[in-house]
Amino acid sequence: MSFFAVIMAGGVGKRFWPQSRRVTPKQLLPIAGDESMLRMTVDRLKNITDPGQILIITNSDQEEAIRLECPELPEDNILIEPEGKNTAPAIGLAAIIIQHRDPDAIMGVFPADHYIKDVKSFADYMQQGIKIADEMKGLVTFGVVPTRPATGYGYIQFHSRTNPAEPIFAVKAFAEKPDVKTAQLFLDSGDFLWNSGMFVWRVDSIIQSFQEFLPEIWDSLDNIRRAIGKSVWNSVLTVEWATLRSISIDYGIMEKAQNVFVVRVDFSWNDVGSWDAVHEMREKDSNRNVSKGEVIFQDSENNLVFADGKTVALVGIDDLVVIDTKDALLIIPRGQTERVKELVDSFEKQKRDSLL
């Protein structure tokens, strides 16, 4: 039995404009530390498996930058989706590739752009997930112990402990992102966890789930599978991919399957969904300012400022996010940074391609 890790790196992360662009999406930015999110994800996974068994699924816009960022991964381990079809098709594609290499493999799925501080703890929890996936032939999720009534995450409700010695539970239900009141109920209940978007399963288990719950997607995947290693690979992939519907793995499989487990993980985790999350996560000065580059704070508190090669001076400013790049400058209050997406959407509508 060998473990293959699949990193999902297809997103753009519009909320990180002006740093995130089509060719430099969120996962390629050093938002959470001095290295890119993707680089940190690969390094985290190298504690569990060999670089030869780490795959990245992305799109052609990002392919080149990703290959440069992860030179230790074999060329064949960078999978290119012809177009984005949400998580289920992407995971299915990775599953048939892995099955082709090792039909007995265990496979893990990991977002490229989440932050996990404690790498050792992460590896320990993953080993527990791998064990249960192999023993129970189940689909294993990872649920983070919530620390606040977050409305930006989906939740997993757990059921009963499978083994008193391990933090592993049967899953009772998945819940979409709640409103504040519901989030507080979830937090108070004690049996809801944040859905981290990480999964572990045997490759034959997930393929069986595709066959059961997404049979029409499986038909396409099966056609693609038969083209692996052949000259028709690209054309088959492109043709079949165009027919697939967009659907998430949560909605398409996880919410329907019976043999779903959750590993209750108790570590500092953040999906780094916005500039606000970056302010929360990063080290602060004595006035709770977070900065990168040459920034002067005078009588200013609780700001996030990323300078890029110039001196930035804030005088008498509180709770502001300032992101300066070579060709664009964003200024937005803390607490409102979700709205960056609206801004980027408006650029798309106006076809302001130089800003995308």
Added chain:
Amino acid sequence: MSFFAVIMAGGVGKRFWPQSRRVTPKQLLPIAGDESMLRMTVDRLKNITDPGQILIITNSDQEEAIRLECPELPEDNILIEPEGKNTAPAIGLAAIIIQHRDPDAIMGVFPADHYIKDVKSFADYMQQGIKIADEMKGLVTFGVVPTRPATGYGYIQFHSRTNPAEPIFAVKAFAEKPDVKTAQLFLDSGDFLWNSGMFVWRVDSIIQSFQEFLPEIWDSLDNIRRAIGKSVWNSVLTVEWATLRSISIDYGIMEKAQNVFVVRVDFSWNDVGSWDAVHEMREKDSNRNVSKGEVIFQDSENNLVFADGKTVALVGIDDLVVIDTKDALLIIPRGQTERVKELVDSFEKQKRDSLL
């Protein structure tokens, strides 16, 4: 009788950092419009006199930029102070130069960095001042009808009308910048005007005033005067200048002299003392934003944003001043822009010369 205009262009205007620097001071910036403050001042004066009779007094840091900005002025009309000694010595230096060219001249003094919207009205008031200076041999000031209880300006209290047909009054008193309460009293009284810092007098009148009220400065000026056109000019100027005390023309002469008049001017005038003044002065969009360059305002009101070659996006931001330049970015709330001076003073203390 001929009229000579002297433009006082020695200041830096620290409050306009990061645009204002030692070599690009306030008067050389296009703060009030598309042209520099100095360029606008010269153009305003060309309606009253010939470019050959417009002089600029400045320092060696700014000399080159000023010559480039005002190519129509004769080389000899740019006077270089060896060091800043406040307004009295600078005006005295200009007076002896002008007297040397025309002992019967009338001389006007004008700050390089004030904004006057109505150029025609300005010229009319100046003609009235020139007339009274010539006829009464007095020292003529120009007092702007106040529109609010400003604490940033000095005030002139007037006495009695000299001629019912003209807006010219004898001066009763000069008042320093008042506190808010006093400013309100001044405004309510009806006999206080804003001191515009503009003066007109016969050159022999002001020289006589130097002899009477600032005799030790006059001794030096007299030595300098005797070196005009001679090879020793530079050395005499430098040596004498070093001995002069710093003193303003208001404190040194105007407040002591008896024959002082004020022309009551009723036009839109602004000393453009800070970025707040720029926001007040300039044309606004429907959300009262003022901007230069490519600026995107989303749900943002009452801001001043100067972009410089990049896209600046404000989302959900009110009452902010954002000044972006090639090497520095300033962010400060509207209403607090006086504090930019503190910031620049701190750069001086820290010897951060690249920012000065």
